[in-house]
Amino acid sequence: xxxxxxxxxxxxxxxxxxxxxxxxxxxxxxxxxxxxxxxxxxxxxxxxxxxxxxxxxxxxxxxxxxxxxxxxxxxxxxxxxxxxxxxxxxxxxxxxxxxxxxxxxxxxxxxxxxxxxxxxxxxxxxxxxxxxxxxxxxxxxxxxxxxxxxxxxxxxxxxxxxxxxxxxxxxxxxxxxxxxxxxxxxxxxxxxxxxxxxxxxxxxxxxxxxxxxxxxxxxxxxxxxxxxxxxxxxxxxxxxxxxxxxxxxxxxxxxxxxxxxxxxxxxxxxxxxxxxxxxxxxxxxxxxxxxxxxxxxxxxxxxxxxxxxxxxxxxxxxxxxxxxxxxxxxxxxxxxxxxxxxxxxxxxxxxxxxxxxxxxxxxxxxxxxxxxxxxxxxxxxxxxxxxxxxxxxxxxxxxxxxxxxxxxxxxxxxxxxxxxxxxxxxxxxxxxxxxxxxxxxxxxxxxxxxxxxxxxxxxxxxxxxxxxxxxxxxxxxxxxxxxxxxxxxxxxxxxxxxxxxxxxxxxxxxxxxxxxxxxxxxxxxxxxxxxxxxxxxxxxxxxxxxxxxxxxxxxxxxxxxx
Numbered sequence: 001x002x003x004x005x006x007x008x009x010x011x012x013x014x015x016x017x018x019x020x021x022x023x024x025x026x027x028x029x030x031x032x033x034x035x036x037x038x039x040x041x042x043x044x045x046x047x048x049x050x051x052x053x054x055x056x057x058x059x060x061x062x063x064x065x066x067x068x069x070x071x072x073x074x075x076x077x078x079x080x081x082x083x084x085x086x087x088x089x090x091x092x093x094x095x096x097x098x099x100x101x102x103x104x105x106x107x108x109x110x111x112x113x114x115x116x117x118x119x120x121x122x123x124x125x126x127x128x129x130x131x132x133x134x135x136x137x138x139x140x141x142x143x144x145x146x147x148x149x150x151x152x153x154x155x156x157x158x159x160x161x162x163x164x165x166x167x168x169x170x171x172x173x174x175x176x177x178x179x180x181x182x183x184x185x186x187x188x189x190x191x192x193x194x195x196x197x198x199x200x201x202x203x204x205x206x207x208x209x210x211x212x213x214x215x216x217x218x219x220x221x222x223x224x225x226x227x228x229x230x231x232x233x234x235x236x237x238x239x240x241x242x243x244x245x246x247x248x249x250x251x252x253x254x255x256x257x258x259x260x261x262x263x264x265x266x267x268x269x270x271x272x273x274x275x276x277x278x279x280x281x282x283x284x285x286x287x288x289x290x291x292x293x294x295x296x297x298x299x300x301x302x303x304x305x306x307x308x309x310x311x312x313x314x315x316x317x318x319x320x321x322x323x324x325x326x327x328x329x330x331x332x333x334x335x336x337x338x339x340x341x342x343x344x345x346x347x348x349x350x351x352x353x354x355x356x357x358x359x360x361x362x363x364x365x366x367x368x369x370x371x372x373x374x375x376x377x378x379x380x381x382x383x384x385x386x387x388x389x390x391x392x393x394x395x396x397x398x399x400x401x402x403x404x405x406x407x408x409x410x411x412x413x414x415x416x417x418x419x420x421x422x423x424x425x426x427x428x429x430x431x432x433x434x435x436x437x438x439x440x441x442x443x444x445x446x447x448x449x450x451x452x453x454x455x456x457x458x459x460x461x462x463x464x465x466x467x468x469x470x471x472x473x474x475x476x477x478x479x480x481x482x483x484x485x486x487x488x489x490x491x492x493x494x495x496x497x498x499x500x501x502x503x504x505x506x507x508x509x510x511x512x513x514x515x516x517x518x519x520x521x522x523x524x525x526x527x528x529x530x531x532x533x534x535x536x537x538x539x540x541x542x543x544x545x546x547x548x549x550x551x552x553x554x555x556x557x558x559x560x561x562x
Contacts, residue, residue: 008060008101010039010053015095016424024060024099029053031092032065035381042379042424044447044470045069045093053084053099060084060099069093152305156187159298163274164191167257167291169281170274176221177261177270177302183221186270216273220258225268230259230292232283255282259292261299269299269306321355321383328356328386331393333363339371342436347530348375348557351499351538353550358385359497360393361557364400371436372400375495375557376429376448379470388425392417392471396431406431406444407480410471414446417472426472430465430495439487439561444480446471449498452518456490460522462514487561492530494521494559499552500537503545512544530558 007025012018022029022039031039034048041050047067054061063081064071072091073082084090090097160173175187224231233256255276261269272295276282336346348361358378366372374396378385395416396409403409410431417427430451432443443451443463447470450462466481487493496517503512520540525533534556545551 006101007055008099010097011100013089013096013098015093016042024053024055027055029055030065033379040380041092041095042426043093043095044426044473046095050092051090054081062088062090067092152302152309153187155301155305157189159272160187160189163272163291163294164189167274167283167287169255169276169278169283171277171281172253172275174216174273175270176216176273178225178268183216183218183270185216221271221273224258224260224271225262228260228262228266230257230288230295232257232285232288253277254279257283257288257291259288259295261295261302263299263303267303269302272298318355324356324383324386325352328390331390332361339363339365342369342371343562344371344434344436345530345560345562346371346558347534349531349534349538349555351550351554353499353553354382356383356386357553357555358382358389359499359553359555360389361495361555362393362396363557364397366400366433369436371434371559372396373432373434373495373557373559374429375497375555376427377497377499377553377555378427379425384423384425388423388427388472392427392429405482406433406442407482410444410446410468410480411476414471414476418475421472426470428470432493432495434487434493434559441485441487441493441559442482443485443493444468444482446480449496449501449514452494452496452514452521453485454492454494454522454526456488456526458523458526460494460518462518487559489561490526492521492526492558492560495557497553497555499550499554500541500556503541503551503554505544506546512541516540516544530560533558 007023010022010024010029012020026038029039030037030049030052031041031046032048032050033041033043033046037049047065047069049065050067051062051064051071054063060083061081062071062073062078062084064078070077072078073084074088075091084099086099086101088099090099156175159175163173164170171191173187173189174185176183177186178184220231223229253275257272257274259272261271263269272291274283274291332348332350336348339346346363348363350357350359350361352359358381360374360376360378362372362374364372374393376389376392378389378392380388392413395413399409399412399416403412410429413429427446428448429446430443430448431446432441432451434441443465445451445465445467447467450465450467452460453463454460463483463485465483468476468478468480485493501512501514501517504510517537520537521533525536528536537556538554541554542548
């Protein structure tokens with residue numbers, strides 16, 4: 001068999017997650033901060049879609065996608081497509097990569113001599129020509145027996161038990177399933193033949209043979225699956241190409257059957273393999289035809305069982321995610337009327353893009369009568385971001401009692417996150433304190449989009465806030481700087497996450513942007529309730545993206561002085 005060219009691997013030489021590898025099997029590998037990138041890099045120095053690796057035949061190229069901080073090849077910033085070799089290095093933000101080609105794999109030398117093969121497709125009517133009644137009866141009995149089992153592992157164990165009774169010369173049986181690009185032995189059985197006593201004929205493990213050591217020829221499995229044929233080897237012991245490993249010598253392999261399991265649309269599920277090890281035993285062409293006929297029925301049962309297990313896993317995962325969402329939502333306060341009266345109204349809302357969110361908001365009164373406000377966006381998506389969000393939420397509540405100002409709290413929070421952050425996640429965060437007596441807002445930002453200020457006449461504009469860096473990534477180079485603004489009657493202080501402003505049109509050529517957000521929140525929206533104002537904003541973004549599904553978590557917090 002001609003060896004296939006293995007795809008190259010992109011290896012992380014320096015930066016977070018050093019040593020991590022990414023397959024370059026696809027024709028285009030996008031690198032960036034966006035979760036839909038094949039190589040997702042959690043760093044603010046990386047653009048959402050930063051660069052890409054292109055595979056053209058056996059050659060690889062790197063190309064920058066108009067990134068802000070640039071892509072560097074061997075220290076030089078690139079502007080167009082450049083060829084890649086194993087000697088090149090790619091620098092993207094704090095990450096350094098290299099392309100590595102796996103060593104060329106030679107043909108598997110463990111191929112026994114194939115004496116006979118049979119087409120394993122259901123259209124092969126010749127399978128039932130010899131001993132048709134017997135084969136049909138056996139196939140139906142086994143199919144009915146297996147059809148009562150919906151779990152893959154018990155089904156496969158039951159299958160091997162039936163095959164050992166049907167093929168008394170078999171000493172070893174395996175079910176090898178395709179899992180991604182790998183072949184995995186999902187069930188195995190050894191026969192230890194006793195000649196007398198109550199345990200005569202009992203299937204068990206021979207002494208001295210480890211249960212997890214079941215060698216098999218991968219090239220033989222590939223041959224059976226790729227060509228869709230059942231294979232018979234009658235002379236394994238005389239095959240000079242076969243390396244005599246200690247296990248193979250112990251097994252004394254003499255003959256084998258290997259037949260493919262092909263699902264709907266000829267999807268490759270795996271193979272059944274039976275071996276003979278005893279002197280004078282072997283398989284025949286009739287055995288090959290019978291096992292191949294059985295494989296046609298077994299494949300459907302295996303596929304159905306795998307589908308059933310997948311549905312059970314999905315249902316379990318949905319239940320777990322629903323519970324996680326309930327727990328997460330419990331951390332977000334929603335009783336806006338329970339706040340001490342002070343001439344203001346408040347509303348906040350998170351709309352998760354997935355079952356759980358990486359966005360957060362919080363508000364609570366401080367000991368001196370001021371109101372603490374938080375709104376943040378954790379990097380990444382899904383459960384890791386949600387768990388990190390809960391950690392940030394918990395720390396802000398704890399540190400608020402110790403901090404003397406918003407800037408001090410942000411500094412303490414970043415120090416705590418950097419000290420214990422094995423995930424390499426980070427959070428952008430806006431934190432403000434509001435004094436109901438004076439209308440004064442002190443706001444400080446950690447890499448978060450600047451707040452908006454809506455005047456009583458409906459004009460909306462961003463506040464000039466020094467952004468600093470995100471939290472949890474590295475110690476602050478300088479202390480956070482606070483911005484002061486005094487809300488007059490009817491004015492609204494607005495915090496938001498970039499899930500609103502960075503929603504794309506379907507052609508992904510234009511984002512919603514801050515100006516559109518300001519237009520939606522301003523003008524006539526000034527007369528709306530804060531809840532209606534938030535809902536109007538959500539609908540405007542949904543119309544712009546032309547999709548009911550969110551591209552990113554969307555969070556909005558509004559504080560209006562009344």
